[in-house]
Amino acid sequence: MEDHTPEALASARRLRRLMSLPEGLLWQQLRRRPMGFKFRNQHPVSRMVVDFYCAQARLVIEIDGIAHSMGDNPDHDEVRDSVLRSRGFAVMRIAAAEVLRDPEAVANSIVAQCGKVPPPSALRAATSPRGGDSFGVTC
Numbered sequence: 001m002e003d004h005t006p007e008a009l010a011s012a013r014r015l016r017r018l019m020s021l022p023e024g025l026l027w028q029q030l031r032r033r034p035m036g037f038k039f040r041n042q043h044p045v046s047r048m049v050v051d052f053y054c055a056q057a058r059l060v061i062e063i064d065g066i067a068h069s070m071g072d073n074p075d076h077d078e079v080r081d082s083v084l085r086s087r088g089f090a091v092m093r094i095a096a097a098e099v100l101r102d103p104e105a106v107a108n109s110i111v112a113q114c115g116k117v118p119p120p121s122a123l124r125a126a127t128s129p130r131g132g133d134s135f136g137v138t139c
Contacts, residue, residue, distance in 0.1 A: 004044035012049045015042040022063050022099035023051055029107035037114045046087070048080060057114035060089045065096040 004012075019027065019041065030039040030052060043053035045060070052061035064077070081091045092113055099106050 003046060005047050008044035008047050008049055012042045012044040015049055020063070020065065020096065022065070022096040022103075025103040026052070026061075026063065026099050026106060029103050030110070034107060034111045035115065037111055045084065045089070048083075050084070052110075054110075054114050058089050059110075059114055060084055060091045061110055062091065062093045063096050063099060064093050 027041050037054050040053045043050050050060045051063050084091050
């Protein structure tokens with residue numbers, strides 16, 4: 001499990017009971033573990049709580065209602081996404097209106113994105129047991 005603060009965990013527990021309609025509709029799709037991907041809803045990460053998270057793909061999914069485009073919220077979202085990406089997460093933002101229109105199609109696009117993310121071991125540099133590069137050549 002990822003590191004998180006006690007405050008973020010408490011907030012996540014509260015938010016699970018207060019999900020918005022788009023979040024609830026999408027959760028009904030994602031909780032079924034489509035294509036074997038396990039999702040968590042209102043998942044704490046550091047001091048933040050993300051709407052949905054797939055640990056296998058290290059994918060964060062955020063559902064953006066109209067408030068996300070008002071005031072300084074776009075800047076806040078940009079900073080938040082930057083922090084998440086710096087911690088190795090992929091971030092996918094989806095308009096709440098899209099979820100309301102077709103939650104199943106949105107879930108399918110999320111699962112497709114999860115399938116594109118290489119497993120964590122594929123992201124590490126390959127080395128031989130003796131050192132050197134992945135072809136066993138030492139310098």
